[in-house]
Amino acid sequence: QVQLVESGGGLVQAGASLRLSCAASGRTFSRYAMGWFRQAPGKEREFVAAISWTRLTTNYADSVKGRFTISRDNAKNTVYLQMNSLKPEDTAVYYCAAAKIFSAVVSGTPDYWGQGTQVTVSS
Numbered sequence: 001q002v003q004l005v006e007s008g009g010g011l012v013q014a015g016a017s018l019r020l021s022c023a024a025s026g027r028t029f030s031r032y033a034m035g036w037f038r039q040a041p042g043k044e045r046e047f048v049a050a051i052s053w054t055r056l057t058t059n060y061a062d063s064v065k066g067r068f069t070i071s072r073d074n075a076k077n078t079v080y081l082q083m084n085s086l087k088p089e090d091t092a093v094y095y096c097a098a099a100k101i102f103s104a105v106v107s108g109t110p111d112y113w114g115q116g117t118q119v120t121v122s123s
Contacts (some may be wrong), residue, residue, distance in 0.1 A: 002026045002112045009117030014088055016121075020081040022096030022114055029098075032075035036081045038092035038119075045095065046079035048106075049081060051120045054115040059106050086121045093118050 003049065008020040020036070035050035049070040050059045058070055064083075072079040094117050097110035104110055 002032060002098050004031065004112055004114035006094065006096045006114045006117040009094060009119045011120045011122065012086055014086060014121055016086050017082070017084045018086065018117070018119060020083065020096075020117060021092055022079045022081075024077045024079070024096075024098065026077075029077040032098040032100060032111075033102040033105045034070075034072055034079040035097045035099070035110065036070060036079075037095045037097055037108070038090075039095070039116075040089075040092040043092075044055050045108070047106060047108055048094070050102065051079065057102060060120045061104075081091060083119070086119075088121045088123045091119060091121050 003025040005023045030032035031053050033052050036048040037045050038048050039045040048061050051070045065084045069082040098112040099105045099110035
């Protein structure tokens with residue numbers, strides 16, 4: 001079992017930065033691919049970014065490429081999402097996800113989900 005707890009969300013103005021964190025429980029965290037998703041009001045949950053357990057492979061949604069960076073610290077059982085140049089359209093609940101297979105994160109079928117953290121970007 002892996003439990004995921006997100007933090008770092010908040011209300012910011014357009015152009016600002018935020019860093020989300022996702023703390024994972026479980027001794028096998030380092031073997032899981034991790035990812036971030038988001039769900040805006042009235043929309044379906046969408047993929048944002050993913051990182052392999054080796055940290056060698058990352059994948060980003062086109063809408064966040066060049067602005068968001070996913071990283072992980074396996075010693076701290078934590079994955080991060082650095083979000084720069086935030087736009088109002090980035091407003092959503094952001095969810096952390098974990099999967100034993102990297103492609104499962106990218107395809108939106110991870111093994112575990114966090115509860116989410118709200119990010120609101122004002123114009």
